[in-house]
Each structure stands twice: as C-alpha cells, then as structure tokens.
Amino acid sequence: MKFERVSKDLEKVISFIKADEISDADKQVITEETVEYFDKYVSPGWLKYRKSVSTKGATVEWRDHGSICEGLYGEEFIDCLGGFGIYTCGHRNPEIVETVKAQLDHQALHSQELLDPLRGYLAKAVSDITPGDLEKCFFTNGGAEAVEMALKLARIATGGKWYISTVGAFHGKSMGAISMGGKSTYRVPYTPMVQQVQHVEFGKAEDARKAIKNLVAVGETVAAMIVEPIQGEAGVIVPPAGYLAELRSICDEYGVALIFDEIQCGMGRTGTMFRCEAEGVVPDIMTFGKAFGGGVMPITGIICRPHMWTDELVNNPWLLGSPTFGGNPVCCSAAIATIKYMIDNDVPGQCAE
Numbered sequence: 089m090k091f092e093r094v095s096k097d098l099e100k101v102i103s104f105i106k107a108d109e110i111s112d113a114d115k116q117v118i119t120e121e122t123v124e125y126f127d128k129y130v131s132p133g134w135l136k137y138r139k140s141v142s143t144k145g146a147t148v149e150w151r152d153h154g155s156i157c158e159g160l161y162g163e164e165f166i167d168c169l170g171g172f173g174i175y176t177c178g179h180r181n182p183e184i185v186e187t188v189k190a191q192l193d194h195q196a197l198h199s200q201e202l203l204d205p206l207r208g209y210l211a212k213a214v215s216d217i218t219p220g221d222l223e224k225c226f227f228t229n230g231g232a233e234a235v236e237m238a239l240k241l242a243r244i245a246t247g248g249k250w251y252i253s254t255v256g257a258f259h260g261k262s263m264g265a266i267s268m269g270g271k272s273t274y275r276v277p278y279t280p281m282v283q284q285v286q287h288v289e290f291g292k293a294e295d296a297r298k299a300i301k302n303l304v305a306v307g308e309t310v311a312a313m314i315v316e317p318i319q320g321e322a323g324v325i326v327p328p329a330g331y332l333a334e335l336r337s338i339c340d341e342y343g344v345a346l347i348f349d350e351i352q353c354g355m356g357r358t359g360t361m362f363r364c365e366a367e368g369v370v371p372d373i374m375t376f377g378k379a380f381g382g383g384v385m386p387i388t389g390i391i392c393r394p395h396m397w398t399d400e401l402v403n404n405p406w407l408l409g410s411p412t413f414g415g416n417p418v419c420c421s422a423a424i425a426t427i428k429y430m431i432d433n434d435v436p437g438q439c440a441e
C-alpha cells in the first residue's frame with residue numbers, strides 16, 4: 089500500500105520532469121511541496137540560508153541556459169555564483185549537452201569488466217592539457233574524493249606519513265580532506281581527524297620549509313604538501329609570485345610530493361588552463377573538478393607524474409581506490425566535450441580578459 093502511494097507520487101514528479109509546459113496550478117504545487125519537503129526531509133536550515141527563499145518567498149529553479157538560472161515562473165536570474173565554480177562553459181552548454189545525450193543514447197555507465205574507452209580517451213586528453221609530464225589519471229565523482237585519492241597516492245608513492253597544508257585552505261569536507269582544511273569552523277566538530285597534518289601560513293614558503301625540516305629533524309616522514317595555487321573559499325587569495333616555485337624546490341629537496349588542488353582555480357578559470365602554468369610550476373599530483381564536467385555532469389579526478397604511479401599500484405590497481413561511478417562513460421563524455429569546447433573557444437583566454 090505504502091509503495092503504491094510512493095509509485096503514484098513519483099509518477100507525478102516524472103510527469104513534471106517530462107512536461108514541455110507546466111500548468112500554473114502544478115507550479116504552485118511544486119513550489120509548496122518543495123518548501124515542505126526541504127523543511128521536513130532535507131533540512132530546514134537550507135530554507136533560511138538560501139537567499140531565494142529568505143528574501144522574497146520561495147523561488148524554485150527549473151530551467152537554465154548560458155548565464156541564466158530560471159525560476160518555475162520564468163523569472164530570470166543572472167548566475168553570479170556559478171554553482172561554486174562549475175559553470176565556466178555556461179549552464180547547459182549546447183555542445184556539451186549534445187555529446188552527453190549522444191552518449192546516453194548508447195551507454196550510460198560501464199560494466200566494470202570490459203574496457204570502457206572514454207576513460208582512456210579522457211585520460212590522454214587530460215595529460216595533453218596539463219603541464220610537464222603529468223600523465224596518469226584517476227577519475228572520481230566529487231572534489232573531496234579527488235583530494236582523498238591525492239593524499240593516499242602521496243603516502244603510497246613517497247612512503248611519508250605527514251601532510252603540510254595551509255591556514256585558510258579548502259579541500260573539501262570528507263574526513264581526510266577536511267583534515268587538510270584550514271578553517272576552524274569546518275574542523276572543530278570532527279576532531280580528532282587525520283593527525284599527521286601541520287598547517288602553515290599560506291603564501292610563506294619559508295614556513296613550509298621549516299615545518300618539513302623540523303618534522304624530519306625529529307624522525308618523522310612527510311608525504312605531501314597540499315596547496316591551492318590560488319586559495320578559493322578563503323576569499324580568492326593569490327599568493328606572492330614565486331611561492332609555488334619555492335614550494336616545488338622545497339619538496340624536491342626533501343622528497344615530498346607536491347599536490348596542487350586545482351579543483352576551483354583550474355579548467356581555465358584564472359586565465360590559463362591550470363593556474364600552476366601561470367607560475368611555470370609542475371606538481372607531482374594535481375586535482376581537478378568543478379568545471380571539468382562542463383556544468384553538465386559531475387566528474388573530478390587526479391593526475392600525477394609517472395614516478396608517482398609506483399609498481400605497487402601497477403601490480404594492484406585496486407589499491408588506491410575503485411569508485412563504482414568514477415570515470416563512468418556519461419561523465420567522461422561530458423569532460424571530453426568540455427575540454428574540446430574550452431580549447432576551441434579559448435575559454436582560458438576569455439577568463440584572462
């Protein structure tokens with residue numbers, strides 16, 4: 089009986105999704121039910137926080153295109169938030185959507201046993217557009233998950249245990265990623281977290297050197313220094329010129345992996361395809377995400393230099409991770425179309441301008 093009711097409820101929702109036009113009566117139903125269900129089944133907190141609800145009654149988003157989010161009643165909003173940095177190619181970019189639809193028409197996810205070709209094509213393209221000898225890719229579903237993989241890879245590749253991160257940093261909210269986070273408000277409820285992390289001031293390479301030097305002096309080992317080439321969530325903080333290059337030479341000196349988290353500042357957003365190119369520095373591991381899926385599909389990942397991909401990982405490809413959905417065909421198709429679109433339309437150049 090209960091399941092029958094659920095099925096009927098969902099039939100109605102699916103009819104909304106499929107409808108070309110929604111009647112005014114249904115628009116009202118959708119608006120009221122969205123507020124009610126957010127309140128009861130999601131979290132009342134969002135109703136207070138979202139300005140679209142708290143400042144002028146509820147606006148439910150339904151369509152989007154280009155730089156515009158549209159409400160159910162056709163209200164248009166210029167999207168200045170960009171979905172936290174995912175819409176570098178705009179909302180529902182037609183070329184990306186067309187490719188994704190074509191992929192959906194023949195295969196959505198993958199068998200996990202046969203070889204899924206788009207993973208290989210995308211990995212090659214990512215290697216082609218990233219600086220230096222960055223080569224081996226591992227695809228994930230969200231930014232924090234990519235950061236987890238970067239942290240784990242650094243431990244495997246270097247044998248080191250500690251991480252150096254920066255005050256103000258944001259790397260996501262999973263347990264490992266938030267351990268690297270540099271904002272107390274996000275961390276306090278979850279302590280103790282990954283213990284072997286030292287936070288140093290962002291933009292001061294000398295502080296990173298001292299932290300590593302002192303850890304080594306007392307017999308500890310350091311796996312990685314993780315840093316955003318431009319701190320995003322901290323307030324878009326550009327470090328002094330030469331900072332990244334200095335970190336590079338410190339990490340080389342101590343055999344520490346240098347991880348650049350380009351999830352927010354990468355994919356053209358700061359005027360070069362990846363921010364580290366502007367400083368002429370190649371990390372050992374780089375994360376990417378957000379705009380990587382073209383604002384259409386969620387896909388993130390890491391790329392690393394060949395020496396990071398150790399024999400241990402070659403012999404046991406399950407070791408780093410095996411996310412069920414990571415690098416699935418439909419998400420890869422979006423990223424492939426995104427990279428092509430960004431190159432053909434010089435998106436980095438547009439961002440620089």
Ligand SMILES: Cc1ncc(COP(=O)(O)O)c(C=O)c1O
Binds near residue numbers: 232259261349
């Ligand atoms: C630099 C950086 N790293 C990681 C993340 C986490 O990404 P996600 O929210 O997809 O987990 C973010 C998100 O804002 C970010 O800006």
